[in-house]
Amino acid sequence: MIDRKAFRTNFETMQQALARRGEALVAEGSAWAKASELDAIQRELKGKSEALQAERNRVSKLIGEKKRQGEDASEELRCMAEVATQSKQLDVQAKAAEDAFIQALLEIPNMPDSSVPDGEDENDNVEIRRWGEPRQDEVPAHWDIGEDLGILDFEAGTKLAGSRFSVLRGAAARLERALMQLMLDMHTDQHGYEEVWVPAIANRKTLTGTGQLPKFEDDLYRLEGEDAFLIPTAEVPVTNLYQDNILELESLPIKHCAYTPCFRREAGSAGRDTRGMIRQHQFDKVELVQLVHPDDALITLETLTSHAAAILETLELPYRVMDLCAGDIGFSAQKTLDLEVWLPSQHCYREISSCSSFGQFQGRRAGIRFRDEHGKPQPVATLNGSGLAIGRTLVAILENGWQSDGSVLIPKALQPYMGGLEAIAKA
RNA sequence: GGAGAGAUGGCUGAGUGGCUGAAAGCGCACCCCUGCUAAGGGUGUAUAGGUUUACCCCUAUCGAGGGUUCGAAUCCCUCUCUCUCCGCCA
Structure with a gap:
């Protein structure tokens, strides 16, 4: 607000x-x-x-x-x-x-920061930097790689729940879990975040606090007979941990990371990314959340983004950083930096993390305040970013690690989490 | 799901119709004494909105919403949540 x-x-x-x-x-x-x-x-x-x-x-x-x-x-x-x-x-x-x-x-969105580039849509976003060498050879789509290896089962997902659901088997299921662990470990051990485990269901007030409601109710799964919803991102419960609190100045910054499943109706994206795991109704994500002094919001956005990027670098996945234009940033955002990972099958970069500063917008909505230098309560600044979307990371690993014999190389840093496995090959 | 009890300021906890935005204690902040160890004394200490340069002032808030009344933390109704016991259950 x-x-x-x-x-x-x-x-x-x-x-x-x-x-x-x-x-x-x-x-x-x-x-x-x-x-x-x-x-x-x-x-x-x-x-x-x-x-x-x-x-x-x-x-x-x-x-x-x-x-x-x-x-x-x-x-x-x-x-x-x-x-x-x-x-x-x-x-x-x-x-x-x-x-x-x-x-x-x-219902009024946040004001874009003055540093946000002008523009109408994603075509006007500005590339800030790149990391890594994108491979340019022909690589099959991840759904082909996965089905060929017998580790991705989209038919089963559809049978069990409907379209945009999938089933992971064997090495893929373990990969999902390994990624979750690696990400949480890095953020807690190296980046100083406190890990939290939170409900995947949130009530109306909570979702209003972070800005999903009242405007975007159609994007959410609502629970029958209750005024509660499945969370679309861990941002919602984690930020709202401090709903209606007045924090002491010394307690800032507060840094949390959390794994949760995320649920999205994808109401407005019919026909987009219908195949594969890029756009699912349910996906796993490790989220980074920070509550900071408003003066530190934009600087923190840089560091938070670098924390997410560190995961990509550890996994040896080429990416670029995009500064989203005013027409493309989300409702609650003051400024957003996207991380886009290289997907060789599509010959392009695709969003894998979205890091935003919300200024005091969410703090004001959710009643999250802190005592400033004069002892006066004022809304905190909030930030969050995916660190990272796990399903999309798995996709990126399958495609970037693919070898012409059909097997997939596991990034070194991930191997310990995979029980020492160096490559996924056909059974 | 059934029965009962409860929800008051940062915390503990008084308060059953007006003088209570709220006693007392704790905590915290500042000051004094003492003197550097323990202790003692004083003052201050909710949030939001309106108004204001500011102070002041006004309004609202004692889980939430509604009702009774000139007047509600206090009485009535509904809801939410917490605790205890029973049932069920991973």
């Missing part, structure tokens, strides 16, 4: 920043326009309502005093009956107006 005061006092600047995401967001009928309209109404009603409540409180106190001293208070009682009724009505209106205002604010 954007700051309700800044929304008013800084209207022009914020509007311009928001417009960089796309003009429609500030156009007539947008949440932005609605919010500015509701803000005025809300404040006027609230002012009136509070004045009346003040009057009520004052006279009520008087009545109390008179009664205690055995005096007659019938006159006050008579006129207060009227005031009480009015006050109640006004209060209801004022509350409704404020709710509507907050609802509108919740």
Whole structure:
């Protein structure tokens, strides 16, 4: 959520920043326009309502005093009956107006940071750097490699659950587990993150805190008969660990990593990546989350991204870093750096990690605050990034490690986690 | 799932209709005494919104929502959560 005061006092600047995401967001009928309209109404009603409540409180106190001293208070009682009724009505209106205002604010995306490049969509993203030597020879798609080795079973996934589900067997299943372990080990032992294990189900408030709700309910799996959802990312439960907390300045930065399964309806991506493991309804991910002082947010984004990149380097997977343009960053993001891994079968880089700073946007929504240098509570800055998406990492390993005899080389760093296995070959 | 008990500030814990945004203790911060070891004394210490240069002030909040009342932490209703016992279960 954007700051309700800044929304008013800084209207022009914020509007311009928001417009960089796309003009429609500030156009007539947008949440932005609605919010500015509701803000005025809300404040006027609230002012009136509070004045009346003040009057009520004052006279009520008087009545109390008179009664205690055995005096007659019938006159006050008579006129207060009227005031009480009015006050109640006004209060209801004022509350409704404020709710509507907050609802509108919740639908307004975060302001892109000034360092975010201009642009409309992924074509305008800016490449920052590359690492590794991408292989240029012809490599089969991972689904062919996997099925050929008998370790990826898409048919079984479909039979059990539907499209966009898959089954891993043998070396692939172990690879999934090995990757999870390697990633968690590196982040805890080398990068200083505390590992947490969290529920894969979250309630509405929690999902509102990180920005998935109210706007993107269609992307989530909702539990029948409950106001709860399967998490689309560990960001949701891990960030919200501190929901409604006021943290001490010294406790920052807070750094967590977590493995969770992730569940996405993929409602808007019909026809995209329908084959293989790139886009699944359920996938595994190790997530990095940091809560930091707002002044440190953008610097931390660099280090957090480097922590995710370190996994790719350890696994010897070529990648590049992309600075997402204003039109392509997510709803809650202030700035996003994507890591894209080389997929030789597609002759291109594909997203494997998305690292974002949210500024104080989530902190404000989720009520995660810290005491600043003056002892005043203010929203913390939050960041997160995949470190990494495990399914996609497995895909990258299959394709980048593929050899013309059909076998797949296991990266050295991963071999201990695979029981010393150096290559996956046909049984 | 059944029965019972409970939910108050950073923590413990008073408070059954007005003088309670909330006693007391602990913790924390600052000051004093002492003197460098233990201890003692004083002051301060919720969050949000509105207003304001700021102070002040106003409003809301005692799990959440609704009701009764001139007035609710306190009475009534609904919900959520926690604890204990029983049942079930990995």
